[in-house]
Amino acid sequence: MKTTDSDSAQDSQATISDEIARIQDDYQSTGVEETQPRLDYAPYRSSLLRHPTKDPHHADPETIELFAPVFGQRDIGTLESDLTVQHHGEPVGERIVVTGRVVDGEGRPVRHQLVEIWQANASGRYIHKRDQHPAPIDPNFTGVGRTLTDGDGSYAFTTIKPGPYPWKNHHNAWRPAHIHFSLFGQEFTQRMITQMYLPGDPLFALDPIYQSIVDPKARERLVASYDHDVTQHEWSTGYRWDIVLTGSHRTPMEEEDSK
Amino acid sequence: MSSQAILAATPGQTVGPFYGYALPYPGDSELVPAGRAGAIRLHGTVYDGAGQPVPDALIEIWQADENGAVSRAGGSLRRDGFSFTGFGRAAVDPEGHYSFTTVRPGPTGDGAPAFFAMTVFARGLLNRLFTRVYLPDHEAVLDGDRLLRSVAEERRSTLVAEADADGYVFDIHLQGDDETVFLAFPGA
Numbered sequence A: 001m002k003t004t005d006s007d008s009a010q011d012s013q014a015t016i017s018d019e020i021a022r023i024q025d026d027y028q029s030t031g032v033e034e035t036q037p038r039l040d041y042a043p044y045r046s047s048l049l050r051h052p053t054k055d056p057h058h059a060d061p062e063t064i065e066l067f068a069p070v071f072g073q074r075d076i077g078t079l080e081s082d083l084t085v086q087h088h089g090e091p092v093g094e095r096i097v098v099t100g101r102v103v104d105g106e107g108r109p110v111r112h113q114l115v116e117i118w119q120a121n122a123s124g125r126y127i128h129k130r131d132q133h134p135a136p137i138d139p140n141f142t143g144v145g146r147t148l149t150d151g152d153g154s155y156a157f158t159t160i161k162p163g164p165y166p167w168k169n170h171h172n173a174w175r176p177a178h179i180h181f182s183l184f185g186q187e188f189t190q191r192m193i194t195q196m197y198l199p200g201d202p203l204f205a206l207d208p209i210y211q212s213i214v215d216p217k218a219r220e221r222l223v224a225s226y227d228h229d230v231t232q233h234e235w236s237t238g239y240r241w242d243i244v245l246t247g248s249h250r251t252p253m254e255e256e257d258s259k
Numbered sequence B: 001m002s003s004q005a006i007l008a009a010t011p012g013q014t015v016g017p018f019y020g021y022a023l024p025y026p027g028d029s030e031l032v033p034a035g036r037a038g039a040i041r042l043h044g045t046v047y048d049g050a051g052q053p054v055p056d057a058l059i060e061i062w063q064a065d066e067n068g069a070v071s072r073a074g075g076s077l078r079r080d081g082f083s084f085t086g087f088g089r090a091a092v093d094p095e096g097h098y099s100f101t102t103v104r105p106g107p108t109g110d111g112a113p114a115f116f117a118m119t120v121f122a123r124g125l126l127n128r129l130f131t132r133v134y135l136p137d138h139e140a141v142l143d144g145d146r147l148l149r150s151v152a153e154e155r156r157s158t159l160v161a162e163a164d165a166d167g168y169v170f171d172i173h174l175q176g177d178d179e180t181v182f183l184a185f186p187g188a
């Protein structure tokens, strides 16, 4: 079935970059701070028919929404947080450790909660039938990880630095290298999925998905920092990336009750 | 009620096209085994603004059990076939259709309507969307619900599932005349 999307790749990078710049200029002149991506962001062509046109309806979370699913050790295999040991051989590429803390809007740790990641291999290729990019599949790298945060909200993955990859948003479109992150909080309302980027990527300015977060400070929150204290002697380089979920609605009393 | 957020939230991003080998897992959409007494189906189709099905969306539900209790049991990723964890995940098929096998959520309090909390992710959708799936059974209860009362009459039906032979149907319209009511929670 042909769906309405933008796989035509007709527009040039210059056209897309002009649109990005125009939206950025408009944002700077409004003076109203935004912290999340725009859902209606035309330079990302697939968003055209997939963004709600009506404002979201403000709701106070109730009952089930004040809780989140519980995940435990039985949900996770011991090797799932190390993406480099899931096959017989070593995957190709730069071994990295990505670690950080998950906290809520008040800075409280999100404890014992599920973090899921997925990513392309060092060549920028996903193990996904839809990814037809002519770059090599690495038989020793699937690119999927899961872990639980610890009592301090900390998580850590060992993986391979992902490569950038082409996509069909426009002619010669390339995504900056990224790792997809899926997060749960202590309430349903904190559920989120995002992408972590690596510092200094030359593709940031050209990428409509990254630029859909029109506030420069906000989008820089998706960029990990190199941390030499995380780097391990003769083993891997290290990156730190902390994640803040939206504010919690539960009172401290309810927090106690839920234990 | 909520304390003031002091840290800016990390921005969301689209789930992209390639989550299909990572987020789905065996038994993800079966909160209970299909044959179990009281098992129902919650299913529907995700549509874009042109009325076309969205073939790369992912739906999650989070719900109370039949008695209105909120599960605090782990095991959603590795189901044991007996424990009700309240969480389910379903990738849509190539025709934009998702399907869960679950139980009817009970009301969590006196006079409270039962609903499924739902999250929608898709390629082309730059951040997740939240909504609620109310059950159609008790109109009087629905009429008294705080959220439904605050939604314009003509859009209220987008939050209420329709009964069918096996359970309930709930279509999601990301855009257009029938656009689903999506929710923003304070502090988000």
Ligand SMILES: [Fe+3]
Residues within 6 Å of the ligand: A120, A178, A180, B016, B018
């Ligand atoms: Fe990606």
